[in-house]
Amino acid sequence: MKILITGGAGYIGSHMLVKTLIHGHDVVVVDNLSNSNLKNIHNIQSKISKPFHFIEDTILNDGAMDEIFNEFNFDAVLHFAGLKSITESFAKKEHYFENNVQGSNILRVLAKKYNVNKFIFSSSANVYGTVNRSPIKETDNLNPESPYGKTKQHFENDLISDPYFANQKECYILRYFNPVGSWLKYSIGEVVDSTKSNIFPMIVNSLRNNEPFKIFGTDYKTKDGTAIRDYIHIIDLIEAHYACLESDKKGINIYNVGTGIGYTVNEVLNTYKEVNNVDMMIEKASKRQGDASEVYASNKRICEDLKWTPKYDLAQMCYDVHKFSFHSM
Ligand SMILES: NC(=O)c1ccc[n+]([C@@H]2O[C@H](COP(=O)([O-])OP(=O)(O)OC[C@H]3O[C@@H](n4cnc5c(N)ncnc54)[C@H](O)[C@@H]3O)[C@@H](O)[C@H]2O)c1
Numbered sequence: 001m002k003i004l005i006t007g008g009a010g011y012i013g014s015h016m017l018v019k020t021l022i023h024g025h026d027v028v029v030v031d032n033l034s035n036s037n038l039k040n041i042h043n044i045q046s047k048i049s050k051p052f053h054f055i056e057d058t059i060l061n062d063g064a065m066d067e068i069f070n071e072f073n074f075d076a077v078l079h080f081a082g083l084k085s086i087t088e089s090f091a092k093k094e095h096y097f098e099n100n101v102q103g104s105n106i107l108r109v110l111a112k113k114y115n116v117n118k119f120i121f122s123s124s125a126n127v128y129g130t131v132n133r134s135p136i137k138e139t140d141n142l143n144p145e146s147p148y149g150k151t152k153q154h155f156e157n158d159l160i161s162d163p164y165f166a167n168q169k170e171c172y173i174l175r176y177f178n179p180v181g182s183w184l185k186y187s188i189g190e191v192v193d194s195t196k197s198n199i200f201p202m203i204v205n206s207l208r209n210n211e212p213f214k215i216f217g218t219d220y221k222t223k224d225g226t227a228i229r230d231y232i233h234i235i236d237l238i239e240a241h242y243a244c245l246e247s248d249k250k251g252i253n254i255y256n257v258g259t260g261i262g263y264t265v266n267e268v269l270n271t272y273k274e275v276n277n278v279d280m281m282i283e284k285a286s287k288r289q290g291d292a293s294e295v296y297a298s299n300k301r302i303c304e305d306l307k308w309t310p311k312y313d314l315a316q317m318c319y320d321v322h323k324f325s326f327h328s329m
Contacts, residue, residue: 002026004074006059007081009036011190015183015238016078021050028072032058043187059103069114076118076245077111089148100151105158112164119165120172120244127153130290135298138254145290160252172244177230177258177297179237180317182324189324203272204325206280213280215265217287222294226265230258230296233312243306258297259310272318
């Protein structure tokens with residue numbers, strides 16, 4: 001297949017790039033490197049023998065994107081490019097809207113113009129907003145609170161209301177839960193900087209800087225008082241995308257991509273410490289605004305439709321995050 005991967009230098013896109021190259025597809029990556037590094041591209045080029053095109057540009061450059069679609073005649077678009085910080089999105093609402101909605105719509109329109117058969121879009125569990133009950137189903141109400149989540153919902157709606165995708169071609173909207181882990185002997189993974197506020201980056205930062213790990217909220221109504229989330233190994237997430245590539249389901253297909261299992265913060269911390277033989281200081285802190293007590297997916301729909309099953313457990317996720325962050329080759 002001829003495939004366009006937008007955001008292919010980033011965390012999830014670079015894993016998908018590796019997967020598609022291993023399977024012999026012809027791939028073009030477009031990434032403006034706003035949240036990634038050319039080193040990721042060089043690293044993959046050095047490890048995978050199948051060549052690919054890398055184009056450093058923004059998806060907002062509609063003239064350049066038109067030329068790319070015209071030249072390569074894609075069968076599928078895998079659209080990962082986007083800004084993803086919930087916190088930052090409050091301060092930069094318009095920038096997030098332009099990048100994530102307008103940029104995505106440039107791709108949607110070009111996909112139609114050039115008769116692309118398959119469009120796979122990275123959405124997020126964030127579209128559900130603060131949920132009161134889990135497991136969350138794809139049919140549950142959407143109520144995103146962050147501008148980031150609103151951009152995802154907006155573009156989902158743009159795809160759903162486009163008859164080209166709804167009636168003629170294949171469109172997959174994947175709502176990720178919390179992707180973690182690394183691949184290729186721990187040489188690709190999520191690069192952690194000090195601004196990240198998700199649990200795994202916070203663990204890595206606390207170990208790197210020898211600072212206490214802050215647990216936000218210890219009086220939730222859960223088995224140990226800490227919040228429950230659904231974590232999914234990056235390889236399982238990539239396999240879900242690959243299952244979409246191999247499928248031929250016409251119309252709009254919306255899938256939660258999570259394991260369907262929720263872990264408390266304490267369970268994650270204990271597993272991380274145990275499998276990696278490390279210790280860290282823990283500090284209790286008050287709940288963060290908008291953090292729900294329990295969020296995990298119902299993944300029944302994707303498991304049934306695409307015969308996909310998550311294979312990696314929490315211990316493997318903790319091990320792979322640590323290896324990538326502290327011992328990457
Ligand atoms: N990682 C997560 O926890 C998570 C969860 C849910 C959804 N998502 C979504 O999945 C997608 C990929 O996430 P990720 O974790 O790999 O993020 P990432 O930031 O590592 O990768 C995104 C890539 O897109 C590029 N990019 C951003 N705007 C661009 C533009 N206008 N033109 C070209 N390239 C652009 C960035 O440089 C980066 O390389 C994003 O759309 C994100 O919103 C991620």
